[in-house]
Amino acid sequence: MKELKIPEATVSRLSVYSRYLTGVEKQGIVNISSGEIAEGVGGTPAQVRKDLAYFGEFGTRGVGYNVKQLNHEIMGILGLKKRWNVILIGAGNLGSALSQYRGFQERGFNIIAVFDNDMNKVGLKLNGLPIYAVSQMAEFVDKNDVSIGIITVPAEYAQDIADILVETQNIKGILNFAPVVLTIPEEIEVRDVDLTVNLEVLSYNIEKK
Amino acid sequence: MKELKIPEATVSRLSVYSRYLTGVEKQGIVNISSGEIAEGVGGTPAQVRKDLAYFGEFGTRGVGYNVKQLNHEIMGILGLKKRWNVILIGAGNLGSALSQYRGFQERGFNIIAVFDNDMNKVGLKLNGLPIYAVSQMAEFVDKNDVSIGIITVPAEYAQDIADILVETQNIKGILNFAPVVLTIPEEIEVRDVDLTVNLEVLSYNIEKK
């Protein structure tokens, strides 16, 4: 095992491997080769082995990997052995969809509250989750050990929300769905999810032909 | 201008540049430098110039780029001068969110119908869009010149939906939100959007520190 710089693409793939392995595990399969994993996730065997080798020697030569054990290792690497408390800001359509998204729960992310500035929504529930006013957000974050915020407000409000989250000193990461670049101190992790970019790359690739 | 292989990352960034320029254009700004674009989208000036240079010489030395003209060029490159007819398969939460998502409309993607196999939903409207049965999908695609399908069904049904879309001979691209690898003939473009991967990379980056 080497303590090298890990490619971000490797980390993304580990996440995919882990979800795939979770499914395989449920089927009761005990061992799996890099080739089988590659097949299952749409990659190459060499890539799978290289990705895993950044973090240790998890396999057995001639045999492959123990599914359960490997998945456990990967989840440890990704920080998924514990559960994360997450809040969602923006009770619009996308926020509503994400608040109910099974995948987050299944992978250890508990969305515990939703925040919005629309006073018609505040006090109501969104898929069983309480909706609070943004003015209550900082206090809530600190009291409830929230470390990740998901921003699904319109672009023009995203920076304001980010500023409040940063101030809490508890938030360590932000998943931003607003199509705007956030200015955030670098000790806080930010990832942008851009839904239209994906459609536009598709459009480009189609037209190119 | 060279007809080289274009990095996919470049295409993604062009999409971001274009959306940014659309905003700048609305402010009535006429010219912009690579440095200003970089600032606006969170990149570097050299990157911006290199990305654009793959497709032509759009700027003026000493001056910069004409905002409106550059945006028009980029939209042409991305295939966004026309509008695309899009259908959405899966009238669940995520589908509902996407069907209403402004960003798609604004960028030239018309979602014209939603399909679902839940007979309690079929016949109803989702944010003003008709919900049809999946059995009607192939016919609809061919009659309405639909070229892109957005899959938001659970993982276990995604391949079946993809198979139907492929059969239509009209669909040219698929945006897949199901966390599963689709088997698709290579003449059809596929892009996967994986929501949990982003959260897990965030988790990894937070833990790493």
Place this chain on the structure above:
DNA sequence: GACTGTGAAGCCATTCACAGCT
């Protein structure tokens, strides 16, 4: 003086190919 366009250099990620275990 300001800013683009671009070859060259540098850096990062993927693929290859094989030694090393079981």
Place this chain on the structure above:
DNA sequence: AGCTGTGAATGGCTTCACAGTC
């Protein structure tokens, strides 16, 4: 024989640095 782990080779993307143009 089968499959992992990994240095080396390759390929691709980004950054640098400067010539070219206005």
